[in-house]
Amino acid sequence: SAVISQKPSRDICQRGTSLTIQCQVDSQVTMMFWYRQQPGQSLTLIATANQGSEATYESGFVIDKFPISRPNLTFSTLTVSNMSPEDSSIYLCSVEARYEQFFGPGTRLTVL
Amino acid sequence: AQSVTQPDIHITVSEGASLELRCNYSYGATPYLFWYVQSPGQGLQLLLKYFSGDTLVQGIKGFEAEFKRSQSSFNLRKPSVHWSDAAEYFCAVAGNSGGSNYKLTFGKGTLLTVNP
Numbered sequence: 001s002a003v004i005s006q007k008p009s010r011d012i013c014q015r016g017t018s019l020t021i022q023c024q025v026d027s028q029v030t031m032m033f034w035y036r037q038q039p040g041q042s043l044t045l046i047a048t049a050n051q052g053s054e055a056t057y058e059s060g061f062v063i064d065k066f067p068i069s070r071p072n073l074t075f076s077t078l079t080v081s082n083m084s085p086e087d088s089s090i091y092l093c094s095v096e097a098r099y100e101q102f103f104g105p106g107t108r109l110t111v112l
Numbered sequence: 113a114q115s116v117t118q119p120d121i122h123i124t125v126s127e128g129a130s131l132e133l134r135c136n137y138s139y140g141a142t143p144y145l146f147w148y149v150q151s152p153g154q155g156l157q158l159l160l161k162y163f164s165g166d167t168l169v170q171g172i173k174g175f176e177a178e179f180k181r182s183q184s185s186f187n188l189r190k191p192s193v194h195w196s197d198a199a200e201y202f203c204a205v206a207g208n209s210g211g212s213n214y215k216l217t218f219g220k221g222t223l224l225t226v227n228p
């Protein structure tokens with residue numbers, strides 16, 4: 001298994017600003033994923049981040065809005081740019097290990 | 113493309129009653145299947161998984177699930193529900209091609225309420 005931490009755990013932001021969410025894993029992993037969970041909804045994959053390459057974004061998500069960094073095998077960041085109230089969600093980081101995915105505790109974002 | 117359907121948005125059961133949460137998947141080959149639970153304000157916890165072999169899999173907290181290829185189903189069961197089982201349950205499917213093609217797709221979730 002993998003232990004994942006995220007920072008911040010929650011934040012309240014003003015529209016038009018940006019927030020960077022950090023994800024730290026206790027072991028080296030190849031694949032990291034970022035998900036969004038809108039209020040009362042399921043999880044939607046934003047992008048897959050592999051170390052040493054550009055992130056791969058899912059349909060409906062673009063790099064300008066959700067830039068991702070993956071500087072090494074234990075760390076990744078997701079930035080939510082130019083935020084609007086519609087970006088209010090829980091953002092979760094996860095890692096894959098032997099076809100299982102382990103999830104971080106999430107970052108609860110509220111945009112006013 | 114892979115997909116997951118959880119037909120029941122909300123289920124209410126009495127404490128001590130049995131439980132079955134339905135999950136149907138769509139995938140072109142043998143899938144990897146998962147059930148996750150999310151308690152209020154908590155992250156996702158893996159209950160159980162199916163990769164291959166015995167189609168009845170046991171998980172944590174007394175849960176089990178049965179893979180039925182003919183019905184494309186992976187229903188979650190528990191013989192006797194406890195009040196602490198109240199949570200949101202998500203079924204998920206992943207392709208087994210691995211590598212850069214690995215992707216986990218979630219169903220919309222089933223909210224379980226447990227009455228005393």
